[in-house]
Every structure is written in C-alpha cells, then in structure tokens.
Amino acid sequence: MEAPIIPTRSIARAYDYIVVGAGSGGCAVARRLVDNSDASVLLLEAGPACIGIAEIDDPARWVPLGRGTYDWGYDYAPTGRINDRTIGIPRGKVLGGSSSINAMMWYRGHPMDYDAWAASGAEGWSFNEVLPYFKRCEDWEAGETALRGAGGPLRIERSRAPHPVADAMLGGCAELGIPVIDDPNGPSNEGAALANLNICGNERWSSARGYIWPILDNERLTILTDALALDLGIEHGRCTSVRFTHGGQYHDVRATTGIVLALGAINTPKLLTLSGIGDPLDLARLGIDIKAALPGVGKNLQDHPLVQACVFRATRPLGAVRDNGGGTVINWKSSQSLPQADLHAFPVQGNSAEARIRELYDLSGDVFSIGCGLMRSKSRGYMRVLSSAPDGAIEIQPNYLAEQSDLDALVVAVETMMELAATQSYADWFGGYAAPPRRLSRAEIIDYVRNACSTFFHVVGTCAMGNDDAAVVDSRLRVRGIEGLVIADASVMPTIPTCHTHAPVTMIGERAADFLLGAA
Numbered sequence: 267m268e269a270p271i272i273p274t275r276s277i278a279r280a281y282d283y284i285v286v287g288a289g290s291g292g293c294a295v296a297r298r299l300v301d302n303s304d305a306s307v308l309l310l311e312a313g314p315a316c317i318g319i320a321e322i323d324d325p326a327r328w329v330p331l332g333r334g335t336y337d338w339g340y341d342y343a344p345t346g347r348i349n350d351r352t353i354g355i356p357r358g359k360v361l362g363g364s365s366s367i368n369a370m371m372w373y374r375g376h377p378m379d380y381d382a383w384a385a386s387g388a389e390g391w392s393f394n395e396v397l398p399y400f401k402r403c404e405d406w407e408a409g410e411t412a413l414r415g416a417g418g419p420l421r422i423e424r425s426r427a428p429h430p431v432a433d434a435m436l437g438g439c440a441e442l443g444i445p446v447i448d449d450p451n452g453p454s455n456e457g458a459a460l461a462n463l464n465i466c467g468n469e470r471w472s473s474a475r476g477y478i479w480p481i482l483d484n485e486r487l488t489i490l491t492d493a494l495a496l497d498l499g500i501e502h503g504r505c506t507s508v509r510f511t512h513g514g515q516y517h518d519v520r521a522t523t524g525i526v527l528a529l530g531a532i533n534t535p536k537l538l539t540l541s542g543i544g545d546p547l548d549l550a551r552l553g554i555d556i557k558a559a560l561p562g563v564g565k566n567l568q569d570h571p572l573v574q575a576c577v578f579r580a581t582r583p584l585g586a587v588r589d590n591g592g593g594t595v596i597n598w599k600s601s602q603s604l605p606q607a608d609l610h611a612f613p614v615q616g617n618s619a620e621a622r623i624r625e626l627y628d629l630s631g632d633v634f635s636i637g638c639g640l641m642r643s644k645s646r647g648y649m650r651v652l653s654s655a656p657d658g659a660i661e662i663q664p665n666y667l668a669e670q671s672d673l674d675a676l677v678v679a680v681e682t683m684m685e686l687a688a689t690q691s692y693a694d695w696f697g698g699y700a701a702p703p704r705r706l707s708r709a710e711i712i713d714y715v716r717n718a719c720s721t722f723f724h725v726v727g728t729c730a731m732g733n734d735d736a737a738v739v740d741s742r743l744r745v746r747g748i749e750g751l752v753i754a755d756a757s758v759m760p761t762i763p764t765c766h767t768h769a770p771v772t773m774i775g776e777r778a779a780d781f782l783l784g785a786a
Contacts, residue, residue, distance in 0.1 A: 269318030289363020292528030294775025313359035332356030362474030375765030387732035419476035432593030437691030505751035572639035579697035608642035754778035
C-alpha cells in the first residue's frame with residue numbers, strides 16, 4: 267500500500283469529540299466514531315506521523331525502536347529485587363502508539379482473564395461479552411470462525427517460513443510434553459504455536475495503518491501529530507476541553523460531546539493528575555487544585571516480567587532475520603495445579619540479553635535466545651507524578667518480583683528453557699549454553715532472574731475499572747465524578763490479562779466507541 271499523507275486542516279474552536287492519544291485504543295475509538303456517526307473528531311498524538319518510515323514498516327527492525335526516536339524514554343525505577351537495575355519501558359510516541367514500535371504480537375489471552383474482570387466489578391466484561399469486539403478488530407488470515415474475525419482493520423498472519431530456531435521450538439515442546447496447537451487465539455491458548463503477527467506480507471500492520479489510514483480524507487476527522495496534551499478543562503464537574511501545544515503554539519479546544527483519553531497506562535494517569543483528577547494526597551503534594559478525588563489514579567500498575575533472556579550458542583550463523591525475529595510462542599503452566607497457562611516464551615534470532623547479562627557472560631559469536639516470562643504476575647506497583655510541570659519527572663514502579671509466587675514461576679520458566687534448547691529438535695542449532703553457561707541450582711537461577719528481569723512493556727491498570735473505592739472508571743469507561751470523560755486504553759484493566767496487551771487495548775477502544783454512541 268502506498269503511504270498516504272495526513273491532510274492539513276485548520277484547528278477549529280470545538281469538535282464533537284476529542285481523542286487524546288493515537289495508539290491501539292485511540293485509533294480504534296476515533297475510527298468507529300467517524301464511521302458510525304456524523305460527529306467531528308479531533309485526534310491528538312504527541313509524536314510524529316512517521317508514515318512510510320522503513321524502520322517502522324520492516325518487522326525485522328522493530329527492536330531498536332523501543333529506545334529510539336519514537337519512544338517516550340520512560341524507565342522503571344530500580345529496586346533491590348532486580349539487583350538495583352533501571353529497566354527501560356518502551357512506549358510508542360508516534361501515530362499508532364506502541365502498535366508502531368512493538369513486536370507485532372496479537373493475543374487476547376485466556377477467557378478466564380476477562381471473566382475475572384467481570385467478577386471483580388467490571389460488569390459486562392466477561393469473555394463472551396468482549397469476544398465480539400475482539401472479532402471486530404481482526405482480519406485473520408484463515409477467515410472468520412466462532413473465535414476469530416475477518417475483514418476487520420487489523421491484519422493478522424502467521425509466518426510463511428519460520429526461522430529454523432523458531433520452528434525447532436514446536437518440535438522441542440512436543441518432546442517436553444507441551445502440546446503443539448494450531449492457534450493460540452483458538453479454543454485453547456496452552457501450548458506451542460506459530461505466532462499471530464500484525465504483519466501483512468512483510469510489513470507491519472499498526473493501528474494507524476489499519477484504523478486511521480483508510481479515513482484520512484474524511485473531512486470530519488482532524489489529526490494533529492506532535493501535539494502534546496497539557497491538561498483538561500473541567501467546568502462544573504464536566505470535562506469540556508483539552509489544552510495542548512502544537513506548532514509552537516498553545517491551543518485550548520472544546521469538545522461538545524465528549525473527551526476520550528487513550529494515552530496509555532503511564533500518560534493517562536499523568537494527564538488526569540495534572541488536571542486535578544487523582545489521589546488528594548498526590549494533588550496536595552503537587553499544589554494542584556482537586557477537581558475529582560480519585561485515590562486509584564496511578565495505583566494498581568501491573569506488567570509482565572520477562573527474563574531477557576536465556577542465550578545459547580549456535581552451531582552456525584543464523585542468517586537473515588525472519589518475521590519479527592521470533593515466529594513461534596509457548597504458553598504453559600508453571601504448575602499443573604493451575605487453572606490456566608501462566609508462562610510464556612518466544613525465540614529470538616540472535617542475542618536479546620539484558621545489559622547486565624551481557625556484562626556478566628561471554629555472548630560473543632553466533633547465538634540465539636529464548637525470552638521467557640510470567641503472564642499471570644501478581645506483583646503490583648504505581649505511577650507517581652513528581653512535578654506539576656507538563657514535562658516534569660514521574661516515578662514508575664512495577665514492583666517486579668515483590669510476590670514470591672512470581673519469582674517461583676520464573677524459576678520454572680528458566681529451567682524449562684534450558685531443557686528445551688537441549689531437545690533433539692534443536693540438535694542442529696544448539697552449540698551449548700551461553701547465559702546461563704550451564705544448568706543452575708535454584709539459588710543460582712533466582713540470582714539470574716534478578717539480573718535478567720526485564721519488561722514485556724505491557725504496563726496496565728493505573729486507572730482501573732470497577733465498582734469499589736479504588737476504581738477510576740466505571741464499567742462503561744466513564745471517569746468517576748467527571749462527566750464527559752472516558753478512558754480507552756490499558757490503564758482501565760483491573761488485572762493484567764495473560765497476553766500481549768495490544769489486542770485487549772484495541773478491543774477496549776472498540777467498546778468505548780460503542781458506549782459513546784449508545785450502541786452497547
């Protein structure tokens with residue numbers, strides 16, 4: 267597809283809707299508002315448009331994007347549990363948000379994830395209730411089924427020719443007794459499978475590409491990139507406007523019907539706090555007048571911990587990178603007593619070790635890696651605004667490994683990866699252990715996990731949905747105590763699902779549009 271151009275339109279004094287943030291949720295809600303109503307929509311994105319940029323479009327080149335030009339540059343604060351390391355937390359600052367810089371993985375997790383949301387107070391968010399919205403997102407290569415969608419904005423394909431170290435994962439899992447399944451978004455997600463990828467042919471298929479490119483010429487849609495939201499205007503308990511910078515100027519634009527925040531689980535609670543919506547103690551500390559007292563803003567932060575990585579010597583050069591550098595995945599249980607898979611792993615066609623691991627071990631020569639992590643993590647942290655300035659500092663703390671059960675499960679993950687690489691299926695490629703350099707004792711694995719712990723960059727939960735005192739939004743995504751303001755991003759998730767978060771955030775954006783238009 268030829269790269270389009272975003273039309274230049276003058277900034278009106280008011281729009282029916284303002285959507286702040288053009289990531290997975292924001293693109294979805296903006297598209298559906300334009301498609302299914304006669305409303306005018308202003309879509310604000312803090313980053314550049316970057317349409318037709320080779321390093322974004324090429325699936326094999328995604329890794330450096332995470333700490334590059336199109337990233338917000340955020341870090342997780344260090345703790346002793348991760349041996350006092352600072353962990354980078356990539357977040358897309360570009361049209362399409364993190365869907366434009368991520369690994370292009372498409373998973374919705376397990377039905378129990380969403381049934382747990384409903385049970386916790388998010389009424390109407392059980393799996394059977396959200397499944398139609400997942401299907402609406404999808405253009406699945408194998409066509410529509412009871413569980414998959416076709417003809418939706420987001421193309422989803424599997425590798426046509428997986429790399430041998432990815433293909434070996436399937437055979438190796440079978441040797442270990444882990445089932446090989448056709449589709450991890452099918453009837454069961456437990457097992458090894460070819461990855462579902464937001465790739466069409468050999469190009470990234472981001473939310474911007476799928477949702478926004480087809481409606482760029484619609485005169486009711488105005489897109490402003492490099493537009494940084496500063497705060498929200500609140501009048502008599504209603505959110506009425508957004509103040510932002512664009513083109514070196516300040517703008518204050520009104521919304522006559524509603525404002526949608528889709529800045530993600532870091533920037534949405536930050537913007538709320540700067541606008542006087544948040545924990546009264548935080549607002550008092552910052553000297554910000556209280557517009558709505560919501561103690562849950564910035565709390566309940568969750569992310570999947572990733573052991574990055576187990577690295578193995580290769581018997582020969584791996585050749586050109588295929589797909590997104592992976593190609594297959596495993597979902598399995600750390601204990602057979604669990605009701606659903608809690609561990610996840612994927613191959614990497616090269617060295618993907620954390621900086622500390624690279625310092626500690628000799629990883630020279632030809633190597634391949636397997637990243638493994640925990641998808642049912644229990645540890646929770648927070649996001650705290652440290653300054654009332656729009657570009658002021660924030661503290662982001664996931665509290666990785668705070669729960670002993672998280673650490674115990676990651677020990678099992680590393681042990682399994684060491685066994686997997688030594689299976690017969692990897693015999694043609696496995697040339698020995700590099701990091702860890704040998705099979706380790708439990709105590710040694712724990713230390714390895716603390717040094718290798720990184721992030722899947724699946725940060726969620728900081729404006730959680732529910733019906734208790736800690737909830738920030740209700741089950742229709744409306745911010746409590748403020749009219750005309752909804753949230754459509756990962757911050758509303760009460761608990762983190764067992765998957766990459768791009769799919770559920772897109773689903774949330776689809777539902778938000780239906781709520782706004784009275785279609786649900």
